[in-house]
Amino acid sequence: MYRQRPSTMRVPYRQFSEYIPVEIERLRPAGSYAALMKQRTHAIDGLVAQHGQIPEELLLLRACPTCRSTTYREELRKDHMVLVRCESCQLVYVNPAFDEAHYRAVYTSEEYQGIMKDLGITSHAYRVERFGQERVSLMAEHLDLPDGVSPAYLDVGCSTGFVVEAAARRGWRASGIDLNPSAIEFGRQRGLDLRHAALEDDRRAAESLDAVSLFDVLEHLLHPQAMLDAAIRLLRPGGILFLYVPNYDSASRLLLGADAHFIWPTHHLNYYTPSTLSELMRRSGLEVARVVTEGLDVADYVWYQREVAGQDVSAIETIADTLQFLINAGCYGKNLRLIARRPRAA
Numbered sequence: 207m208y209r210q211r212p213s214t215m216r217v218p219y220r221q222f223s224e225y226i227p228v229e230i231e232r233l234r235p236a237g238s239y240a241a242l243m244k245q246r247t248h249a250i251d252g253l254v255a256q257h258g259q260i261p262e263e264l265l266l267l268r269a270c271p272t273c274r275s276t277t278y279r280e281e282l283r284k285d286h287m288v289l290v291r292c293e294s295c296q297l298v299y300v301n302p303a304f305d306e307a308h309y310r311a312v313y314t315s316e317e318y319q320g321i322m323k324d325l326g327i328t329s330h331a332y333r334v335e336r337f338g339q340e341r342v343s344l345m346a347e348h349l350d351l352p353d354g355v356s357p358a359y360l361d362v363g364c365s366t367g368f369v370v371e372a373a374a375r376r377g378w379r380a381s382g383i384d385l386n387p388s389a390i391e392f393g394r395q396r397g398l399d400l401r402h403a404a405l406e407d408d409r410r411a412a413e414s415l416d417a418v419s420l421f422d423v424l425e426h427l428l429h430p431q432a433m434l435d436a437a438i439r440l441l442r443p444g445g446i447l448f449l450y451v452p453n454y455d456s457a458s459r460l461l462l463g464a465d466a467h468f469i470w471p472t473h474h475l476n477y478y479t480p481s482t483l484s485e486l487m488r489r490s491g492l493e494v495a496r497v498v499t500e501g502l503d504v505a506d507y508v509w510y511q512r513e514v515a516g517q518d519v520s521a522i523e524t525i526a527d528t529l530q531f532l533i534n535a536g537c538y539g540k541n542l543r544l545i546a547r548r549p550r551a552a
């Protein structure tokens with residue numbers, strides 16, 4: 207086991223009465239999750255069929271995306287790729303990795319668009335109700351605007367715009383950008399202010415926004431710091447950044463190891479924990495305001511044991527919600543949420 211510096215992060219006490227279960231059938235309708243599991247290595251299937259592995263010359267060594275250190279040790283292997291742990295800041299990341307052009311091709315591929323369509327569009331309405339509203343409420347708690355002022359908000363990597371829709375319903379000036387054309391088109395048809403654009407091509411004025419979010423974005427990037435810096439530039443002093451990434455130190459990984467589904471090295475290049483993500487915020491000049499986790503760790507464990515390992519898991523299913531609450535409360539849920547604030551001018 208590695209040794210980690212003791213964290214000074216504070217975990218808020220949580221009440222069981224506030225726990226809202228997730229309806230898995232509505233979130234992952236009609237076999238979409240099983241289909242994702244089957245297609246998850248689409249980005250390398252051709253290479254592996256042809257060469258038996260990923261040819262070495264296609265992979266490039268990376269420095270640690272948080273601290274730039276080049277000292278690391280191997281953490282685990284999966285899907286013909288290697289995850290390493292930075293010896294200096296403890297971040298776990300894919301190393302070596304493909305180049306930018308490869309990932310651009312992966313995310314514009316038909317296979318990936320198909321995965322996102324199944325997961326995102328079919329469950330859009332449920333996502334607005336269950337996740338969009340919750341995320342907007344969480345941001346609202348940390349905004350310090352006078353009454354009656356409508357927050358200016360941008361969701362980067364907005365997918366179908368389920369959070370943008372929840373924010374717009376509350377009267378926010380909410381917009382979103384994403385690189386997935388079918389998701390953007392879907393959201394626009396619902397009347398949302400969405401654009402098919404990358405953050406670096408967005409012409410918004412610096413320091414013009416009260417809130418910016420990056421949901422399920424940072425883990426996909428070769429250079430997460432560049433994206434963060436671009437997002438932070440858009441925030442006014444006192445504005446908030448809301449991040450959402452998989453939690454490497456989650457019950458999912460502790461229970462399933464490398465089989466945890468978010469360990470997806472062909473797509474997920476960076477694996478944060480509450481402490482390594484907090485460290486990234488400090489290095490980016492932001493103040494961490496809140497760190498919480500939610501997750502489907504128990505549901506994913508049950509799914510894996512039943513569908514893949516062929517085990518009887520009915521006893522665990524009966525206590526799934528209680529277990530998941532405990533996991534979330536201890537900050538070991540699979541989805542890590544962090545709100546950070548751009549310091550107000552001194």
Ligand SMILES: [Zn+2]
Pocket residue numbers: 270271272273274275292293294295296297
């Ligand atoms: Zn590092």
